Structure formats: structure tokens, C-alpha cells
Amino acid sequence: MDRRSLLKLAPAAALLPGLARAQGEPRVLRIAVTAFAENGKASLSGTPYRVQQEGWLARELARRGVVLEWFPVTGDTGATMNEAFASGRIQFAAYGDLPSVILNAGGVRTQVVVPAGRGADLFLLVPPNSSARSLLDLKGKRISVHRGRPWELGLLHLIEDNRLTPRDFKLVNMDIKPGASALATGAVDGLFQLNGYPLEDKGIGKIIWTSKGQPDRKMRAELWGLRDYTRANPELAELVATAWVKAQYWAAQEENRNLVIRDGTRNGTPESVIRRSYDDPTLPWKDRWTPLYDEVVFRHYRRVVAFARNQKLIRQALPAEELLEPRFVNAALKNLGLAQYWSASPVKPS
Numbered sequence: 001m002d003r004r005s006l007l008k009l010a011p012a013a014a015l016l017p018g019l020a021r022a023q024g025e026p027r028v029l030r031i032a033v034t035a036f037a038e039n040g041k042a043s044l045s046g047t048p049y050r051v052q053q054e055g056w057l058a059r060e061l062a063r064r065g066v067v068l069e070w071f072p073v074t075g076d077t078g079a080t081m082n083e084a085f086a087s088g089r090i091q092f093a094a095y096g097d098l099p100s101v102i103l104n105a106g107g108v109r110t111q112v113v114v115p116a117g118r119g120a121d122l123f124l125l126v127p128p129n130s131s132a133r134s135l136l137d138l139k140g141k142r143i144s145v146h147r148g149r150p151w152e153l154g155l156l157h158l159i160e161d162n163r164l165t166p167r168d169f170k171l172v173n174m175d176i177k178p179g180a181s182a183l184a185t186g187a188v189d190g191l192f193q194l195n196g197y198p199l200e201d202k203g204i205g206k207i208i209w210t211s212k213g214q215p216d217r218k219m220r221a222e223l224w225g226l227r228d229y230t231r232a233n234p235e236l237a238e239l240v241a242t243a244w245v246k247a248q249y250w251a252a253q254e255e256n257r258n259l260v261i262r263d264g265t266r267n268g269t270p271e272s273v274i275r276r277s278y279d280d281p282t283l284p285w286k287d288r289w290t291p292l293y294d295e296v297v298f299r300h301y302r303r304v305v306a307f308a309r310n311q312k313l314i315r316q317a318l319p320a321e322e323l324l325e326p327r328f329v330n331a332a333l334k335n336l337g338l339a340q341y342w343s344a345s346p347v348k349p350s
Helices: 003-007 046-054 056-063 077-086 097-105 150-161 176-185 197-201 227-232 234-252 254-264 271-278 295-310 327-335
Strands: 027-034 036-038 041-043 066-073 092-096 110-114 122-126 142-145 170-173 190-194 206-210 221-226
Touching: 027 077, 027 234, 046 056, 046 234, 046 254, 056 066, 056 234, 066 077, 077 092, 077 097, 092 097, 097 110, 097 150, 097 221, 097 295, 110 227, 110 234, 110 327, 122 150, 122 197, 142 150, 142 176, 150 190, 150 295, 176 190, 197 206, 197 271, 221 227, 221 234, 227 234, 234 254, 234 327, 254 271
Parallel strands: 027 066, 027 092, 142 170, 142 190
Antiparallel strands: 036 041, 092 221, 110 221, 122 190, 122 206
């Protein structure tokens, strides 16, 4: 997804969801999620898959005369979900941080309904025969990164951590697949992206840095809800949040680890890659699935907003606190008897 796609928003007249329906017709609650092809059909994975398979949310909504519909998205996830929110086709979506910030800055107000754990790891790779061992060894060289995507923020943080600036490198704007091809042919000297293990296993690249052990350097994707909808329908929003928290609690159980890993292989990813992706000695399995709004979450979104402003992806100030709505998770944790299950770091004033 390029910057033009990220900035593409629906006209103001289409910002509010179409909630009015014919009398007696069941209301529909739609949740957009990323999907993959399985046996010729769009299939869900991760937390949404668990929510779908458990069936609790669909049953609870049906009791209230509401039909649950999944809105599977492949390809350009961020722009597609932004457009679906703007046109009122969906009320909730599970997707990344940066597209959501851009959507809100454009006037379509959404909020994080459930934080999705501790985020996804980012990787810096070099060709297998490269002598580079760190980012410092790539100074003045070409690094492929898909500009405007959430992981670009991770690269800029890594550059900042090494007391350098983007001007110290030749940043090449490429999507993941072209970037991998460029790394394989030597057209670039480095590649920054999500999950580098498949490229390393194929002998295309060598990992020289990951965000493992660094919660502030990961990419995040959460469950977002349309603000007008959640305010008008707090009971339904609480049901959705409860279903998500239930699914994250299930995944957090050590006895379910292998089932979670097996789910991750349904899209064709090798089990060895899934296991390594989850392997992080600094992050207990239980904490990986925390839904709490703690300092890690607040600090992350302050940085995403600042990044979007600096990159001119958004033009006006957007308080990060306005993007986060803890009340549904708090209610879910209380109702499920999980208020003390996860621990949170205190939130510092911005």
C-alpha cells in the first residue's frame, strides 16, 4: 500500500454508518479482518478465527436480533478497511496502526476497542554473503522499505536508536515481494520488513536485527471500532470486546500454545517459522496476548501520530489518547473475572 492509498478517504457525506434499517429487519454487525485463501474460500486466522470458531459472539448477537457478518479483506488491507469504515459498510476492523491514524485524521473517527497483545516483530535483512552485522554497516547503502507502511516507523526508530538520520541511507520504496527480489539479486543492500524468517530459510537474506525484546519497536494491529457506533451501541461494543478478550485469554494459556501455532500454519506458513516468530525469551507467552491499555500502548500511538505528522501523512494534530477507549476491555475483564490476570505498566502523562 503506497501513500496515495493510505491517504485515500471517502467523501465526508459517507462518513457515518448506515444504521437505519427497515422495521423488523435484523441489524447487521460487520467486522473486517485480514484473510487468506483456503480451499477456494476466504479464511480468517489468529484472534478473529478463534472468535469465529467459538461462536459465542454470533450467538450473543443473535439473541439481540443482530446478525454477525465477517468482512474478509485480502491485498491492500489498510486502504480497503479505511474505505469500508468511511462508507459505513463495517462497524469494527482488526488492522494496523498507521492506516487507522490516517483515517481518524481524515475525519472518520474510530477507536481501539481491544489492544492486540504486544505487536508483531520487524526485521532487517542483508544478502547472505553480506559482511554487514548491524545497521551501522549499511550507512550510505540502499535499504528497501515500503514507505508509508507501519513498519517504516520501525526503521526510522532503528535509525534514530543508532544516532543516524534517514539521510545517511538510500531508502528505496518497494513492497515486500519486490523488496525480497531486490535483496536476492543484490539490487539493494538491506531489506526492512515484517517476519524475515521465510527469506532466511530460503537463503535469500540474513537477519541482522529484529525487534524481539523491544516492545516499543514492534508494529501493532488492534481491534478498532467506529466511534459513533460504539457510543450509540455500547452493549454491542462490549460484546465484541468480550469475545476478543475471551479469544486472547484462550490463546494466553500455555496448554493452547501448540493450537495457536497450528492455526498460524493454515495459510501455508511453515510451522518452524511460526514457532520462531513466537519465540521471545523476554516476552512471557501469557503477556503476548494482553488486551490492557498500558504505557506501551499509549506511548506507541503517540509515536505513530508524531510519525504521521512528520511524514505529512496527516496535516492536523491528533491526540493519541482520543484513539484509545479502554472502557469496553475493562468491562469485559470484569465480567470474565480476569481483572487481575494481566498486569499493566502505569500510563504516563503525554
